[in-house]
Amino acid sequence: MIDFAAKKALFHLPDGVTYLDGNSLGPMVKTAPAAVDKVVQAEWGEMLIRGWNKAGWMAQPALLGNRVGRLIGAEPGTVVLGDTLSIKVYQALASALEMNSKRRVILSDTGNFPSDLYMAEGLCRTLGGQYRLKTVAPEEAMAAIDDSVAVVMLTEVDYRTGRRHHMADITRRAHEMGAITVWDLAHSAGALPVNLAGAQVDFAVGCTYKYLNSGPGGPAFIYVAPRHAETARPALSGWLGHAAPFAFDLSYRPGQGIERMRVGTPPVLQMAALEAAMDVWDGVDMAEVHAQSLRLQDQFIKGIEARAPMLQLATPRSHLMRGSQVSFRHPEGYAIMQALIAEGVIGDFRAPDILRFGFTPLYIDEDDVARAVGVLARIMDYGTWDKPEFKQRAAVT
Template sequence: MTDAEIAALDAADPLAALRHEFEIPDGLLYLDGNSLGPLTKSARLRMREVVEQEWGQSLIRGWNDHDWMGAPRRVGDAIAGLIGAEAGEVIVADSTSANLFKLAVAAMQARPDRKVVLSEPGDFPTDLYMLEGTVRTLGGGRRLELRPAEAIEAALDEDVAVLVLCHAHYKTARIRDMARLTAAAHAVGALVIWDLSHSAGVLEVDLNGCNADLAVGCGYKYLNGGPGAPAFLFVARRHQGSLISPLSGWMGHAAPFTFQDAYDPASGIGRFACGTPPVLGVSALECGVALSVRAGPKALRAKAAALTDLFVKRVEAGPAGAELRLVTPREAAARGGHVSFAHPDGYAIVQALIARGVIGDFRDPDIARFGFSPLTLSFAQVAQAADILGEVVAGGLYDRPEYRKRAAVT
């Protein structure tokens, strides 16, 4: 693709104006929004407002005067519009890991005669760890079984209580067929939990259109909620009256300020809240979600597909194309918003890129991973990053001791 053609794409980009809503250092090519979204200008202003005015001046009155208590549902309703859910089916709460535990235990207890949680080896590690904890906590012969992607459907039988999968794989970006796999699980009476951490804010997700049961997702990737932002969970309305959260905290109580000794779960999605809402975190997340809502899931998906297409084609046509192995599906319809290339020196390559102002990340054992947030990147920036990657690999510019020393976070 020529420079003129790339410039034309940027000129026609309906999301171009939203790039200016983020605070990204000049000259930095940030291709890691799938790991941590950048700071929104509105969040910086909102944080000051919440800290100095709402907390600073209102103090405890802020819970009523500024509707702090309503924020998890309000932001959850906004996220619902991005993932094909309805208002009242999504709530912001806790972390992705804690939310997965809540939903996995609730799903297992809803199928008490079934013993198996089914998932895939190589799915996001915290998901597998939490599922190990789920079966260990419940006991009674329950177990976690892992099957390769191509064997998942064949493994679905009447002993499976719940199937848990990432919608878009964190390494490969491969997208699961949500409708088909959900239907296959339902055919044997199992429930399904989808992890949307690499989907929300970059893909068109249609939970209700796929008849999904349950889902979790994080707020700090494409939703740009900030480091450690609170996560979200989805419970289809048809399940809200029957599933019970195992973490029966006071915010999930039907009437928390009656201070009863006995737990009475709230109706609707509110029963899946647990502890006191993290007001600062939810406030920052609300700013990031608002920008995704402004863009709309269809436009976000279209631009993400175009950005990843450009990057793949430009890298493979460049001087390092023969040295890098594409791990991500080549077809845009089959991949999410990130692209992964394998190379024996993947870690050193990523460090050399970072030193040149191109921020990606590394995933063991050999994956150089690049995320393409449709809100923050231009086509020209993506082309430039691909060219720099080609120069670094083809020129062996990564072959330096300082680029091989592993940091705590890769």
């Protein structure tokens, strides 16, 4: 059993803030500042170049890969950290397409995070136009998998609505139809139980700065199933993915297994923050985290529907179709979210009309949810969002 109160004490949460935006940028664990400072001063400052061996910087992407891997049901040695999620999407997709190159269609859905679609679009154009990206509505994704589909590329949990795909069923269907799967776990890793090995997923990618608390710009990760690890070709074939990076050969030879998915020099400072966060995540049972998240979500939905019925639920009611966030729609969603943030309840807004709230039980509890419901209900009751300062959009929304 997770002692949620004890876990909450491990996070730094600013005074007066109820933070329901861990699905966008997770808060800091209390040990992160010292961990980062140690890497800066005691390692970079004192060891200089020797830090690559002496402080183990070079091995971090794979070591942290195993720790993240445990949370997503990955076999040891199948996950590596690095780059951004968009880059990892490109890498996985290019490898997957090459494995199934007689087919021409990348299938995705309109609920996928746009950057995944953009990267796919860019790859198709680079490949010269014979491939195409086909997007269908999320609920039609399963039925759209036919024998023209080379790769099924989906994000398990919709970044707007929180709607969750059935990863195992879709993967099974994809394999029956001869397609390869690329799953984006941006809203899954650290949010809900994922079983990549059990579902026989081919490739998966994700980020660590949301539910895994690695800080702004923390590294992404990539998973390659063991059965593909020695055959997948990394289209982004950088020196740290080479079989012998320090031999400085003129020709590329892919490294062993997942190591080949490394590209360039890892972001050592960001890795330090992730490592500190993983100390909190190690040993955590994701089924229990998700069950608690669903309880908090239900408390929130019930409270809002009772007290602010003008907000329309955008998240499926079924627990089986939910991730770790709840979204409501309102035409004035942007201004409402600004009014809410001004009162210290932080969620976020996604165009055109979605208010998103993340329920992350390691640091959010029933009292936080009660407060959020109360503040949001009051804002709706009094219409306090209807002020010019709340309507003016910031650069990042």
